Amino acid sequence: MFPMQKPILLFLFLASCSIRAQATIDLSGKVTDQKNETVPLGDVLLFPKENDTIFRYATLINGRFSLENIPKATYRLRISCLGFESVEQVLEVDKSMSLEIKLKEKITDLGEVEVVAAKPILTNTNGNLKIDITNPVFASIPDPMELLAKLPGIQVGPDRESLTVVGKGTPLVYMGNQRISLEELNALSVDDIGSIEIIKNPSSKYEAEGRAVLLITRKISDTEGGKIDLSETLSFKRNFNNYKDLNGSLKKKRLTLKGNFGYNDLGQWESHTFSFAVPERDIFSDYLVLVDKNDRVQINTGAGVYYQINETDYFSMDINGRLQTDRFPIDTDTFLGQGGKEDSIVTRTRNDNSKDFVSANFNYNKRLRPAINIFTGLQFSTFAQKLDTDISNNYNATAFVGSQDRQQKYRIDVLAYRFDLEETFGKGFKYEVGANVSGAWADALTEIRLLETDTNMNIDYGYTEKTYATYLQLSGKMGKKVNFSTGFRLENNTVKGEVQTETIPLVNRENTVFFPKAMLNLEIDSTKSLTLNYSKTIERPDYSRASSISQYINPFLEGSGNVNLLPTFTEELSAGFQYKNSSLSINYSKRKNPMYFTIGYGKNAERAIFSLKNLDRESGFDIDLNVPITKGIWTATNSVILFKRRVEDSTAEMNGSRPYLYFYTEHQFKLGKDTTISFGGWGLTKRSEGIFNRNGLVTFNAAITKTFFGKLQCALRFNDITKAQNFGESYSINGVNAQGIYFADAREIALSLKYSLGKIKEPNYKNKDVDENLGRIR
DSSP: OOOOOOHHHHHHHHHHTTOOOBOOEEEEEEEEOTTSOBOOEEEEEEEETTOOOOOEEEEEETTEEEEEEEOSEEEEEEEEOTTBOOEEEEEEESSOEEEEEEOOBOOOOOTTOOOOOOOOSEEEETTEEEEETTSHHHHTOOOHHHHHHTSTTEEEOTTSSOEEETTTBSOEEEETTEEEOHHHHHHSOGGGEEEEEEESSOOTTSOTTOSSEEEEEEOOOOOOEEEEEEEEEEEESSSEEEEEEEEEEEEETTEEEEEEEEEEEEEEEEEEEEEEEEGGGTEEEEEEEEEEEEEEEEEEEEEEEEEEOSSSOEEEEEEEEEEEEEEEEEEEEEEEEETTEEEEEEEEEEEEEEEEEEEEEEEEEEEEETTEEEEEEEEEEEEEEEEEEEEEEEETTSOEEEEEEEEEEEEEEEEEEEEEEEEEETTTEEEEEEEEEEEEEEEEEEEEEETTTTEEEEEEEEEEEEEEEEEEEEEEEETTTEEEEEEEEEEEEEEEEEETTOSSOSEEEEEEEEEEEEEEEEEOSSSEEEEEEEEEEEEOOOTGGGSOOEEEEETTEEEEOOTTOOOEEEEEEEEEEEETTEEEEEEEEEEESOEEEEEEOOTTOSSEEEEEEEOSEEEEEEEEEEEEEEETTEEEEEEEEEEEEEEEOTTBOOOOEEOEEEEEEEEEEEOSSSEEEEEEEEEEOOEEEBTEEEOOEEEEEEEEEEEETTTEEEEEEEESTTOOOEEEEEEEETTEEEEEEEEOOOOEEEEEEEEEEESOSOOOOOOOOOOTTGGGOO
16 A cells, blocks of 8 residues: 655664664562552652662552663662551662562551541653542543643643643653544543653654653553443533543453443533734724534544463554534624725524544564564554535624535545564663554545525545654663663655646645654762753644635635645754752754644635644743642642743734743642542733734632542532633734634533442553554544
8 A cells, every 4th residue: 555665764774773772771560469469559669779868759550650761770669558568679770670569468456547648649750740640630530631631731722622732832642652643532531541641852762743742551450350430520611511431341361351432412612702904905804703502422432452462472452433423503793894894794604513533453562582572553543524514694784694505524544554673682771663654545525505696616625645754762871870862763754635626736745854862861869860852853734734624704704724734843952950859941942834823815815714824933942840749638739831932924023022931730638538629720921922922811720529438439620710711812914913812611610420340440451553643633
């Protein structure tokens, strides 16, 4: 299906197989009781041999823990779990280790005394934040996107269908070692997630499209048996929302089966308002869009099988799907002044929308020799959308008149293959190389019937994209204090887009780009370190953004894809200082062809177009401070980022660029064994970024959770208490002066109930996605 790649890629891939480097060291372990049953929860602390200053911390979840990137040294490992005697071991760490530790039950009569302490929510390693999702406040959230919106430095769009890391843009989302799409993320059960790590300087193993990575780790257990979790959430926003979820797993000897089913009945509310002017054409427009209630039904399903062939080899198959229907009216009130003529227009559209997503993959892992391991995988994904729209307009309070009937279909199929090889030798030496091939085939069909003239307009736009990539990642240690990591990706990308009735393609481009990355870490002592990072990355537009699909807003404005979008290239240099569990970093970046949504109006156009556009350049810096705190029953996560950004374009009116702040805080108090209360919030000050001016906002949240009988978890959550999540912006680009506000339906009171049946938490499930471009499927 794919042609042979160019000789340069084959040469670099084969050449990289002969390169070796020293790897960092990982500590992992399995913790059981005297009956060989896994210990469900606990704390794992790593100390220098000579003092009691905590060097690393990890949460023990379902009998498993992992401590990564440990320098060679002698340490004391301490494991503490409620109801068991603490264990401490002295370890001479000179290579990666996998430990098996047994705990002895503590028999102590405490009478009426109950010892209660809060577990840390977050661990911080060189600015990479790892959040414990088994925390009762986070575990009670039913929807993965709502969960991400509660984490530090992560922003979810007002439409709940986009995701950004503050200062980094759209992140890659990984489950284990492989990428998943937002559709797959939304199909997950939050109960299936053990932790989420926000990686701000990912290595070359992650594809070049990532300035940041969200690494999701599933809960794991080796205990045989079955478990079913039933949950329901009642959510009160402007409309009522109901989430129901069933998540189950079964493990018997070497075979693991798992599945989930979710049914969400939602009443979504959306609104935004914009005013814009085109002075050269004497045009002014002011409109308000309202979706009072979108009747959205979502069905999320997933199933998988995992078979452990022996201690190191396995194969797995996984399938995930999401079916979604939307039925909603859109009412738009518009004032339009054009050449001395003024009109008040009410536009009403009836929309019937469906989105179906399915992804299936097969993985095989084989250890060829004790020192060599290979992984290979094949993945197929398909996404189909159908949107039928009836449009009518009422000019100047006369009567509604039918304007258009639209039928739009969009489908994309993606096939991907991946191969990874790693080899270890000597005392902890390792190198990793890999390659992947992917292809995407999309078709966007638009049929428009103009009722006033009884004419038809048809557009059939086809799009193909193929990517070939190889990577090499090296890491090692120079002396006792300096660690390094360096690598590259080489990607060849070919894109072709054409209207079926045209002989010349609208888009026809090919590029081969080299993406280097490097990291240097200096250990000052056991509690302090300095880190330098350099990277070059790319951001490619989502497949659907580069299509002909459009949305009617009013007679003078239409939302549309942009087939001429170019990828954005970013270069970054950062320096960080780590002290215990706190970090301070400074980052400088420059970007070429950044993509932003703007309103444009061509000289000979009949209407304005709202779409993503490439601007000329963007540059800036940020200073990032993270301070997690845990003391007694109190644990807190605090993050402050100072930004200065400047976005530039030759067609834009430039404004000043001023520093602004992002801040996040979350505080939790453990009251008794089974009760936790939390409160916190986040905010942004006013932003001036050259072209764009944006408003400031502050939002507050609170929650209380309690577990009854050890099996029934109840949670009451209050989100956006002050109803502050309104996002305003203004700009002047290419002769259009615009300002507007996006209103988010974020204020919420939610009650969640979850009941668990069975003996185990989750299977030790290792299935991987193969396609590195899944996140671009929307």
